[in-house]
Amino acid sequence: MASILIIDDEKAIRKTLSEILSFEGYKIDEAADGEEGLKRFSEKNYDLVLCDIKMPKIDGIEFLEKAKEINADVPIIMISGHGNIDTAVEAVKKGAFDYISKPPDLNRLLITLRNAAEKQTLVSETKVLKRKVSKVQEMVGESSPIGKIKDTIEKVAPTDARVLITGENGVGKELVARWIHEKSNRNSGPMVEVNCAAIPGELIESELFGHEKGSFTSAIKQRIGKFEQANGGTLFLDEIGDMSLNAQAKVLRALQEGKITRVGADKDINVDVRVIAATNKDLLKEVDDKNFRLDLYHRLGVIIIHVPSLNERREDIPHLVNYFLELIATEYGQPKKAIEKNAMEALQTYNWTGNIRELRNVVERLIILSGKSINAEDVASFVLPRK
Numbered sequence: 001m002a003s004i005l006i007i008d009d010e011k012a013i014r015k016t017l018s019e020i021l022s023f024e025g026y027k028i029d030e031a032a033d034g035e036e037g038l039k040r041f042s043e044k045n046y047d048l049v050l051c052d053i054k055m056p057k058i059d060g061i062e063f064l065e066k067a068k069e070i071n072a073d074v075p076i077i078m079i080s081g082h083g084n085i086d087t088a089v090e091a092v093k094k095g096a097f098d099y100i101s102k103p104p105d106l107n108r109l110l111i112t113l114r115n116a117a118e119k120q121t122l123v124s125e126t127k128v129l130k131r132k133v134s135k136v137q138e139m140v141g142e143s144s145p146i147g148k149i150k151d152t153i154e155k156v157a158p159t160d161a162r163v164l165i166t167g168e169n170g171v172g173k174e175l176v177a178r179w180i181h182e183k184s185n186r187n188s189g190p191m192v193e194v195n196c197a198a199i200p201g202e203l204i205e206s207e208l209f210g211h212e213k214g215s216f217t218s219a220i221k222q223r224i225g226k227f228e229q230a231n232g233g234t235l236f237l238d239e240i241g242d243m244s245l246n247a248q249a250k251v252l253r254a255l256q257e258g259k260i261t262r263v264g265a266d267k268d269i270n271v272d273v274r275v276i277a278a279t280n281k282d283l284l285k286e287v288d289d290k291n292f293r294l295d296l297y298h299r300l301g302v303i304i305i306h307v308p309s310l311n312e313r314r315e316d317i318p319h320l321v322n323y324f325l326e327l328i329a330t331e332y333g334q335p336k337k338a339i340e341k342n343a344m345e346a347l348q349t350y351n352w353t354g355n356i357r358e359l360r361n362v363v364e365r366l367i368i369l370s371g372k373s374i375n376a377e378d379v380a381s382f383v384l385p386r387k
Contacts, residue, residue, distance in 0.1 A: 002047035002117045003027040007037035009055045034058030043372050045334050048116050053080035068095045071335040073123050075116035140323045141316035145308045156303045157183035164300045165278040167307035170357030173278040181234040189233030192226050197239035204247045206263050215264020227260045230273045241281035252296045310352040317348045324363040342376035
């Protein structure tokens, strides 16, 4: 059942409302004035608030304004025995869910609370669903390298030029690939991803090009490969540097001729695919070490986009932290947690070996383990390595 904060300077009113609503199954907290109410509101996640207007220290309208700054999604119902139409209109304009005069009609109060609780549930569910259906996450950051990447994406995306994305693990190479696809003329087609490092060498050809039934021992039925699945769209070859030389030769042919052959078949299949590749390796060094084909490197690297490590773009850390604080709070269905300046400074000096992927994990850990806000002590306890 929903939790409700009742704020009223009249003890008898608080007690009566608390008893009635507790009997209805609500979880109740009380505050004797607006100041105490604001403190409780900032410390705990409430589903609903019942707030008097005429109170000492902080009145109901001021509480409403400040509470909306903390969490705008919580429905706040104003109650007053001194109200008039102008007061009610002002309260609603400032974001109140409803206005009820004292003494409140019990049936109307319960219906209003039920409607407010349903609205709160819908708001939370809508936020989660929006995140789930969103095609691509934001590319967060205002540093010069990120600005350059965004500009390059704008220029290259509408073309069919192949792109090679380089950078350390966890820097966001897949996100760059997704944005290229999203802004391309192929965005109505599929974007198919293949992690070349995760597929055993003996299976990579079947994964990419498909196979015919009976072409090898475990081929019990025909399989459509990733190139065919991506026809009319984009094929993202992640960790291309881990692909076997034999598979590289067949990928090169597919890029040169626009044709593939399933394992165990003689017939060529025409494919219309834009290939975007990514790697955390130095491919030219891999070429020197005879692990990667130079001709394939040149085919893939028409446009090369290097994504810098997080340590190389520390000025973006505050933007990323705030983005993840909001993103994760939405996923958890709770208000965004505040982070203190000293905590943010500590995160900016940390050595991010895992880059953005590590930063997201750290922010989630801090949200779970810290108090009402994230401070430097939390960073020292839950992030910095033990000495």
